[in-house]
Amino acid sequence: DGGITQSPKYLFRKEGQNVTLSCEQNLNHDAMYWYRQDPGQGLRLIYYSQIVNDFQKGDIAEGYSVSREKKESFPLTVTSAQKNPTAFYLCASSIWSLSPFDTQYFGPGTRLTVL
Amino acid sequence: QKEVEQNSGPLSVPEGAIASLNCTYSDRVSQSFFWYRQYSGKSPELIMSIYSNGDKEDGRFTAQLNKASQYVSLLIRDSQPSDSATYLCAVNYGQNFVFGPGTRLSVLP
Numbered sequence: 001d002g003g004i005t006q007s008p009k010y011l012f013r014k015e016g017q018n019v020t021l022s023c024e025q026n027l028n029h030d031a032m033y034w035y036r037q038d039p040g041q042g043l044r045l046i047y048y049s050q051i052v053n054d055f056q057k058g059d060i061a062e063g064y065s066v067s068r069e070k071k072e073s074f075p076l077t078v079t080s081a082q083k084n085p086t087a088f089y090l091c092a093s094s095i096w097s098l099s100p101f102d103t104q105y106f107g108p109g110t111r112l113t114v115l
Numbered sequence: 116q117k118e119v120e121q122n123s124g125p126l127s128v129p130e131g132a133i134a135s136l137n138c139t140y141s142d143r144v145s146q147s148f149f150w151y152r153q154y155s156g157k158s159p160e161l162i163m164s165i166y167s168n169g170d171k172e173d174g175r176f177t178a179q180l181n182k183a184s185q186y187v188s189l190l191i192r193d194s195q196p197s198d199s200a201t202y203l204c205a206v207n208y209g210q211n212f213v214f215g216p217g218t219r220l221s222v223l224p
Contacts, residue, residue, distance in 0.1 A: 035214075040123075042203065042216040043159075058211075090158055097210060100146040101166060104205075104212055106158040 003027065004107035006091050011112045013078070013085065021076045021110045023091030031097035032074035033104065036060060037088040049074055050097050078112065086114045117142045117208050119215035127221045134191040136218050138204030141185070147207040148180060148187045153217065154200045163189060194222045 004025045013019045023032065031050050035043040045058030049068040063082025068074055074093075078085045091107040118141040128134045140148075147166050151159035165171045165178040165187065177190040191198055199222045204215040 033212075040216075042119075043214040045211060048211065100207055100209055102147070102207060103149065103161065103164060105161060106151075109158045111156075 004091060004093055004105060006089075006107040006110050008110060009108065011110055013112060013114050015114060016080045018077055018079050019112065021078070021089055021091075021112070023074045023076065023107060024072055025074075025091075025093045025107075026072060027093060027095075027105070028071075029093035029095050029105075030071070031094045031102070032068070033092040033094075034058075034064070034066065034074070034076045035090045035092065037090060043090065046076065048097070084114075085112055087112060117206070117213050119204055119206050119213050121202075121204050121215035121218045123216055124219040125221050126218055127223060128194050130194060130196060130222055130224050132194050132222075134194045134198065134220055134222070136189040136191075136202050136204075136220065138187045138189075138215055139185055140187070140204075140206045140213075142206070142208060143182070143185060145206045145208055148178070149205040149207070149212075150176075150178060150187075150189045151203040151205060151214075152200045153203055159203055191220075194220075196222050196224050198222050 007022045033048040034046040047066040049055035065077045089110045092104040094102045094104045150163040153159045163178040171178045175192045179188045201217040203217045
């Protein structure tokens, strides 16, 4: 089955801890993205990567970090510097982000709660 | 600032009716437009994409695009309770997507 997987589905973090959210895709897509969704709100872009070993900040990158060491994987670390990390985190991928007709597909999401 | 606007709803329609969801966007350069459906607690699922002015039909769904008015809409015919969800409009601005806040649709049995 081709698709995007995210783990864990639910994650609980104590204040001051760093946590890493996993995102893997086997669609052979070049581009990958991380979004944050808060209740009743739209998606906000955290980071995106168009190619291995390269990534760019989105609109709300502060308190987050990413890596792209493999084409299939784009993990997101939520650091202790992120003051309000409780949210639904969505990973997406697309074939080629520079195309004006590119389409994004989403993984199932990780719900992070700070205790 | 590239923006995508939608009425947040909720939009309530009776079962079997036509649901009409609207979206406006700020940048005339945009070439591709998408509608995603998101059930509560789930991730967005792509249901329609549209690139040219006019209508595009897929089953009970019709997407309509008017680039001159910077307006894209989604019609759902014969609405079913299973269509109750939040519908996100997304615009491809070249390097990034911008998503609207979503419209919550409730189809009443």
